[in-house]
Amino acid sequence: MQSTAKLRAARISAQKARLVADLVRGKHVEEAIEVLSFTNKKAASIILKLLNAAIANAENNRGANIDELYIAEIYIGEGMTMKRFSARAKGRGNRIFKRTSNIFLRVQERY
Structure with a gap:
């Protein structure tokens, strides 16, 4: 039994979010929760x-056993980029990119 959860336009760059996603990819759900809660x-x-x-979706919609769940797939793609300008000297402006990311997570039961 598998279940998914998606988050679009999370206000963090995909490069920074991928560092954390690599920590929990393929791990059991309880271990992943423990790692994420202590990651700074x-x-x-x-x-x-x-x-x-995703755990709640698996339990309520699919009737999955929480003790058997693991993170089958997690990937992070780039979302939209908000472009802003910052005033500089002599009438110039610098571009500021406020990057977002789309996060996809799938949990699955291990048999």
């Missing part, structure tokens, strides 16, 4: 919320 990164709290949503 912004992406860890975002992925932890998404993992809890």
Whole structure:
């Protein structure tokens, strides 16, 4: 039994979020929750919320056993980029890119 959860336009760059996703890829759900709760990164709290949503989807919609779940797939793609300008000297401006990411997480039962 597998279940998914998606988060679009998370306000973190995909490069930073991938560092945290690599920590939990393929791990058992309980171990992943433990790792994410003690990781000192912004992406860890975002992925932890998404993992809890995927677990709830698996339990309520699919009737899966929580003790058998593991993270089958997690990948992070780039979302839209908000472009802003910052004022500089002599009437110039610098571009600021506020990057977002799309996070996809799939949990599955291990038999």
